Amino acid sequence: MILERQPLIFELGKPGRKAVDLPKLDVPEVSNLIPEKYARTNKAALPELSQLELIRHYTQLSNRNFGVDTGFYPLGSCTMKYNPKINEDISRYEGLSLLHPLQDSATVQGALEILYKCEQALAEISGMKAVTMQPAAGAHGELTGLKLIRAYHRDRNDLARTKVIVPDSAHGTNPASAAVCGMQAVEIKSEADGSIDLEALKAVVGPDTAALMLTNPSTLGLFENKIEAIAKIVHDAGGLLYYDGANSNAIMGIVRPGDMGFDVVHLNLHKTFSTPHGGGGPGSGPVGVKEALVKFLPNPRVQFCDGLYSWVTSDKSIGKMQAFHGNFGIIVRAYAYILSMGGEGLRKSSEDAVLNANYCKKMLEEAYDSPFDRFCMHECVLTSKKQKQYGIHTLDIAKRLLDYGYHPPTIYFPMIVEEAIMIEPTESESKETLDGFIDAMKKIAVEAATDTELVHSAPHNTIVSRLDETLAARNPVVKWAAQ
Amino acid sequence: MTWSYLPHTAEDRAEMLAAIGVKDTMELYADVPDSIRLHRPLALGEPLSEREVAAYFKKLAAANANLQEYACFLGAGAYDHFIPSTVGHVLSRSEFYTAYTQYQPEISQGYLQALWEYQSMICEITGMPVSNASMYDGSTAMAEAALLSCHATRRNEIVVARSVHPNYRTVLGTYAKDFGFVVKEVGFTDGVTTLEALSQVVSKNTGAVIIQNPNFFGNLEDLSALIAKTHEVGALFTAVSDPIALGILEAPGKQGADIVVGEGQPLGLAISFGGPYLGFMAATAKLMRKLPGRIIGETVDKNGKRGFVLTLQAREQHIRRDKATSNICSNEALCALAATVYLSTVGKEGYAEVASQCLQKAHYAQQALAGHGIETVFKAPFFQEFVVKLSGNIAEINQELLKEGIIGGLDLGCYYPELAGNMLLCVTENRTKAQIDALVVGLGAKA
Numbered sequence: 015m016i017l018e019r020q021p022l023i024f025e026l027g028k029p030g031r032k033a034v035d036l037p038k039l040d041v042p043e044v045s046n047l048i049p050e051k052y053a054r055t056n057k058a059a060l061p062e063l064s065q066l067e068l069i070r071h072y073t074q075l076s077n078r079n080f081g082v083d084t085g086f087y088p089l090g091s092c093t094m095k096y097n098p099k100i101n102e103d104i105s106r107y108e109g110l111s112l113l114h115p116l117q118d119s120a121t122v123q124g125a126l127e128i129l130y131k132c133e134q135a136l137a138e139i140s141g142m143k144a145v146t147m148q149p150a151a152g153a154h155g156e157l158t159g160l161k162l163i164r165a166y167h168r169d170r171n172d173l174a175r176t177k178v179i180v181p182d183s184a185h186g187t188n189p190a191s192a193a194v195c196g197m198q199a200v201e202i203k204s205e206a207d208g209s210i211d212l213e214a215l216k217a218v219v220g221p222d223t224a225a226l227m228l229t230n231p232s233t234l235g236l237f238e239n240k241i242e243a244i245a246k247i248v249h250d251a252g253g254l255l256y257y258d259g260a261n262s263n264a265i266m267g268i269v270r271p272g273d274m275g276f277d278v279v280h281l282n283l284h285k286t287f288s289t290p291h292g293g294g295g296p297g298s299g300p301v302g303v304k305e306a307l308v309k310f311l312p313n314p315r316v317q318f319c320d321g322l323y324s325w326v327t328s329d330k331s332i333g334k335m336q337a338f339h340g341n342f343g344i345i346v347r348a349y350a351y352i353l354s355m356g357g358e359g360l361r362k363s364s365e366d367a368v369l370n371a372n373y374c375k376k377m378l379e380e381a382y383d384s385p386f387d388r389f390c391m392h393e394c395v396l397t398s399k400k401q402k403q404y405g406i407h408t409l410d411i412a413k414r415l416l417d418y419g420y421h422p423p424t425i426y427f428p429m430i431v432e433e434a435i436m437i438e439p440t441e442s443e444s445k446e447t448l449d450g451f452i453d454a455m456k457k458i459a460v461e462a463a464t465d466t467e468l469v470h471s472a473p474h475n476t477i478v479s480r481l482d483e484t485l486a487a488r489n490p491v492v493k494w495a496a497q
Numbered sequence: 498m499t500w501s502y503l504p505h506t507a508e509d510r511a512e513m514l515a516a517i518g519v520k521d522t523m524e525l526y527a528d529v530p531d532s533i534r535l536h537r538p539l540a541l542g543e544p545l546s547e548r549e550v551a552a553y554f555k556k557l558a559a560a561n562a563n564l565q566e567y568a569c570f571l572g573a574g575a576y577d578h579f580i581p582s583t584v585g586h587v588l589s590r591s592e593f594y595t596a597y598t599q600y601q602p603e604i605s606q607g608y609l610q611a612l613w614e615y616q617s618m619i620c621e622i623t624g625m626p627v628s629n630a631s632m633y634d635g636s637t638a639m640a641e642a643a644l645l646s647c648h649a650t651r652r653n654e655i656v657v658a659r660s661v662h663p664n665y666r667t668v669l670g671t672y673a674k675d676f677g678f679v680v681k682e683v684g685f686t687d688g689v690t691t692l693e694a695l696s697q698v699v700s701k702n703t704g705a706v707i708i709q710n711p712n713f714f715g716n717l718e719d720l721s722a723l724i725a726k727t728h729e730v731g732a733l734f735t736a737v738s739d740p741i742a743l744g745i746l747e748a749p750g751k752q753g754a755d756i757v758v759g760e761g762q763p764l765g766l767a768i769s770f771g772g773p774y775l776g777f778m779a780a781t782a783k784l785m786r787k788l789p790g791r792i793i794g795e796t797v798d799k800n801g802k803r804g805f806v807l808t809l810q811a812r813e814q815h816i817r818r819d820k821a822t823s824n825i826c827s828n829e830a831l832c833a834l835a836a837t838v839y840l841s842t843v844g845k846e847g848y849a850e851v852a853s854q855c856l857q858k859a860h861y862a863q864q865a866l867a868g869h870g871i872e873t874v875f876k877a878p879f880f881q882e883f884v885v886k887l888s889g890n891i892a893e894i895n896q897e898l899l900k901e902g903i904i905g906g907l908d909l910g911c912y913y914p915e916l917a918g919n920m921l922l923c924v925t926e927n928r929t930k931a932q933i934d935a936l937v938v939g940l941g942a943k944a
Contacts, residue, residue: 019802023614023841033842034581039854040930041861048856049878052717054747058622060845065583068841072587078607081595089597096502097595100547106585106767108565109558115575115771116907117562118895124560125770138540150633150772151827153814164675190814190824194644196675199819237528267539269529284827288502290591292831293608294598294791295631296773312671333671337574337636337664337760338771346554354550357539359500365522366503366510372525373513389517389525416603424600427815444504445513476603478804486794486808490785492627494617 016477020074024494027063034065059496078477079293080421086447088374090393090424090436091185091233093263093285095363098354101288101347110346115338119324126323129339130316132349133300139352139360140259140279141272142302146311147340152260154335155280155299156191156227158312161332162278162303163225163254164195165310169330172252175224179215179253183208183234183428185260188227197224204430207386208234210244219251229258230274231265231391233428235371235436245275254278259299262286263440264368264391267361277304287348298344366441367392370448374437377452381459385431393438395431406462406469408433413480414461414472418454500544562904564768568932569904572882572923573713574635574662575771576763578741578851579927581842584765584835594831598791602806609805612830613793615837622743622840622848623757624750625779629790631833632776632825635760636665639737640672641789641823642756642778643705646733647678648822649787652704655680658690660712661737663912669707678704688716688875688884695723699730709737710746714921715859715882716875717746724753733784740764740777740836741925742880744852756780765839766832775832786812789823791830854926855881862924862933869941874919882923884909884916887940891920898939903932905940 063071081087087094105111113122133145149155160178167175178192181204189199202214209232219226226248230238238244248255257276263286271279283289284297291297303311312335314325355363368391375384375394383399398408412422412435424436439448461469473479505513510522519525545553569577588594592607599605599612612630619628632638643655655673657666659682666682673680681703683694690708699706706727710718720736727734736749738759749757761775762768780788786809794808814821843851859881863873866885874884887894891908898905910917924933 020610022610023837024617029845032844032847033583034847036579036843036847036850036854036926039857041858041933043857044860047860047878048717048745051721052719052746052878054743054745054849055751057845057849058618058744058748060618060621060843060848061841062844062846063841065842068583068838069586071841072611072838073590075607075611076587076590076592078605078610079592079596080601080604081592083591083595087597089600092597094595094597097591098502100551102589102594104551104554107554107558108563109561110554110563111767111769112563112565112577113561113770114564114569114571114577114768114904116571116573117904118892118899121562121899121904122770124557127557127560128554135541141535150637150829151825153824153826154633154637157824161671161675186813186815186818186821187824187826189819190817190821193819193821194824196677237526239528239530242530242533265529267535268526269534273533273535275533290594290831291597291827292594292829293596293605293834294830295633295827296829296832297827298773313667333674334636334664334667335671336634336668336772337662337774338634340771341773342770343767343773350550350554352541353545353553354547355500355502356544357541358498359503359544360539360541362498362500362503366505368525369505369510369513369517369522372517376517389519389527391525412601413603416601421604422601441503445509473603477606478603478798478802479800481602481798481804481806482796483806483808486796486806487811490627490792490808491795492613492616492785492792492808493620494614 016077017074022494023061023071026067026071027061029062031062031064033063033068085419086443086451087421088423088437088439089421090438091260093438093440095288095440096442097288097290098351101350104350105343105346123323126316128346128349130318130323132345135352136281136300137302139266140281140302141270142279143305144308144311145300145302147300147345148312148335149299149301150336150341151295151297152280152282152299153187153191155301156187157194158301158335159256159278159280160191160195162307162310165332166307167224174222177222178224179218179226181210183232183430184227184229185233185258188258208232208236209238209240212240212243215244215247219247219253223251223253225254225256227256227258229261231261234395235390235393236386236388237391241274260285261392264364266364267357268364278307283344283348288351289344289347296341296344298341363441370439370441370443373448374439374452378455381456393436396435397431398433398435401462404462404466406466408435410469410472411458414458414469415454416473417475420451420454567902567904568928570906570922570924570936571904573907573921574760575768576925577768577927578763578925580765583842584838587838588831588835593834599807602804606804609793611834611837613805615833616793618837618840619777619779622740623779624748625757626782627785628779629788629792631828631830632778632790633829634774634776636668638758638776638778639665639707640669642735642758643669643673643707645787646705646735649784650704650733652702653678654702655705656683656698656703657707658683660685660690660714661707661709662713687877688714689718689877690723692722692726695726699732701730703730703732705735706732707735707737711739711742711880714875714884715879716877717879720749721752741852741855744849745856761832761836764836766835773829773832775829775836787822790825790828851926858926858928858933859883859924865937866940869937871940881925882921884919884921886919901935901939903936903939
């Protein structure tokens with residue numbers, strides 16, 4: 015049962031209650047260890063509630079949230095596949111979860127083996143020479159990769175290369191990562207189908223080109239079939255190719271970024287390799303590189319020598335991208351997934367992901383506008399163009415889907431497609447689930463024509479209705495204040 | 498071959514292919530040129546069953562010395578604190594952990610409210626008016642704070658104390674370098690940053706001043722004085738705080754800090770070989786619209802009912818692209834949830850009690866070691882970490898301690914050449930008197 019209203023945790027409990035019994039201090043207590051001028055003057059006003067009150071509060075909150083385990087979650091570009099339970103269990107083994115990152119390497123041989131072998135597996139899958147596991151997320155991987163590319167050019171004394179070419183269909187993180195790396199993003203217009211306009215690319219490459227960042231399959235879910243020509247243009251101009259791995263769930267075991275001509279790749283373990291998204295993290299964004307960039311990878315890296323794993327550093331390294339060795343707990347889950355699937359299973363996963371997306375596309379292209387007359391990869395892009403005549407927009411369709419019990423697809427992205435609806439079913443979903451979703455989408459298309467207001471005012475069955483986002487931004491209330 | 502994670506039967510696949518109008522799935526890959534395809538299976542071995550994969554990781558886990566079996570006196574940025582059972586149970590609710598970012602607020606109210614409560618608690622312990630919904634870890638939160646400070650002040654120098662975690666300073670250097678920002682370090686005297694030393698380094702070019710408190714050596718810095726000096730030159734002050742220590746130390750916001758960041762791992766997160774962790778980041782109201790990362794705001798729905806949404810998104814990469822305040826997208830939401838449950842569980846009294854026990858036990862250990870002739874190197878007041886001078890080789894001493902079931906402290910010589918022969922010890926509330934006494938005996942034998 016979901017309660018109509020759930021108080022804030024600060025509105026629950028009473029002074030004097032507590033949710034855990036801590037052990038008594040077992041050493042003699044000494045006073046005045048902290049000089050008065052450094053000591054806290056007022057205790058932090060944290061909640062005071064019983065353990066049951068606390069558990070009920072968070073259970074109620076969890077009931078107000080939708081995850082992959084709750085229902086179908088076809089959020090395009092996010093690869094909301096099933097998160098296997100055994101991987102959760104494994105990540106909690108004491109021998110893996112209770113390790114200090116600075117322990118002597120002789121005492122963490124098992125952990126180093128996981129890092130080392132997971133790196134090797136990802137190198138094989140992506141067609142790269144070596145991989146760093148440090149980046150904590152996809153965008154963090156992009157930043158790492160661009161820093162590696164800068165280090166590469168700098169090392170060759172090729173200092174003018176500060177421009178990063180990104181197609182206008184790219185994820186927002188691409189240009190943002192270029193900027194955070196102190197480089198200039200140069201946006202080029204895509205062809206109507208989201209592919210690279212070779213003439214536009216030729217016009218911008220030059221001695222200032224550091225890299226081209228590309229997602230392939232593109233953010234429109236289409237494979238860039240001119241990739242070899244693109245790679246040649248960029249390489250001939252002295253630039254490198256960066257692969258945004260957000261969409262690699264389409265291609266495992268079929269085609270590898272390294273073989274397409276990419277020099278640097280990030281992979282999202284929380285997308286392609288089944289680790290849970292956690293409601294927006296923790297993710298993990300390992301970065302793979304070709305031979306020429308290995309020496310620039312963040313310090314330290316794991317090496318295997320004479321039967322022992324140990325840490326090794328490089329003088330040419332870009333430094334460090336986080337304090338320790340990356341999101342180890344996530345890496346453990348991903349490696350467990352890779353071992354469970356094997357090479358054949360990963361390939362089958364990609365094939366099924368592509369099959370499911372094409373099935374959705376085919377079954378929905380009568381009710382909705384389908385702008386691209388090609389097979390898609392792991393996701394398909396539709397639009398609400400046919401519903402526009404009734405005053406119904408993509409947002410309305412997404413909100414109406416909530417009433418049918420589905421998480422909506424990604425909407426209004428990619429930006430180059432007007433009123434985009436981007437559906438990524440993933441390989442985890444059965445035909446029955448897809449048919450149920452397709453059915454709901456078709457019903458909404460009918461409702462849009464016959465009962466416009468029902469769609470326009472959706473959702474109707476959720477715990478809150480559409481929220482006032484303008485109010486939230488104009489008058490930000492971002493924390494609790496005691497009355 | 499079949500896999501439990503792939504639901505399609507041969508019949509399903511055949512029906513779907515027929516509906517699409519192709520005979521084989523590979524026809525769907527028509528756009529992939531043959532010249533770049535992988536014409537061999539991935540060399541990843543045969544798939545393992547659930548029992549086999551569990552057995553494989555059990556074996557690897559057993560090859561590690563874990564903190565359940567060993568008493569850990571190693572801190573240095575990752576801490577072995579007690580984790581109440583409530584934390585793991587809430588985190589295991591799959592409505593939370595299998596969700597994505599809260600783009601659809603109507604079906605994400607649970608997480609949005611929890612993250613808003615997180616922001617409120619971070620504001621409360623740091624004494625700041627605004628917190629974001631998390632960063633990757635303490636080090637990247639600190640680096641982002643430095644970039645923010647330089648952008649906000651339009652200055653290009655970052656001043657950081659050498660008493661800040663060495664790995665954090667490396668991350669800062671990695672982040673700052675490509676902007677052309679100059680990082681200047683301030684040395685320490687008797688284990689703390691002095692006003693005189695800071696005064697010599699800051700100038701009208703300084704955009705950011707960064708001090709960790711308790712610092713890397715566990716010592717307490719005089720934040721108020723350092724903040725005053727920072728503001729005198731028009732720079733912004735970032736405090737890198739230990740969120741457990743804030744149970745008994747004055748909130749940096751009350752002392753005038755502009756930004757407070759830190760590592761949230763001590764708040765109920767498994768030590769997990771260094772990650773996933775939680776960067777927290779709070780700031781003054783003036784900096785709110787410049788903060789990186791997600792921020793949750795309170796609002797109402799069309800019926801006037803309270804609800805929560807992602808807000809101030811005009812700062813973020815998916816809207817502003819290359820003009821965004823940061824490129825961060827996925828953050829560490831589940832870790833923020835863990836911290837929220839931790840802080841709610843220990844509560845008002847327990848939060849201060851945990852900090853107090855860390856302080857007491859660390860001082861008990863320091864006194865007991867002094868009783869065995871092991872000298873504490875710095876005289877400054879400290880929280881739960883302190884530096885001792887030992888006569889032997891630190892690595893060898895740690896190997897001896899390991900035989901006694903103890904993971905000893907950090908060999909400081911690896912990070913500070915001038916502190917070779919010194920060990921950084923950490924004593925949290927999770928160490929028992931018996932474990933501390935065993936450490937004292939173990940180290941005493943080496944004195």
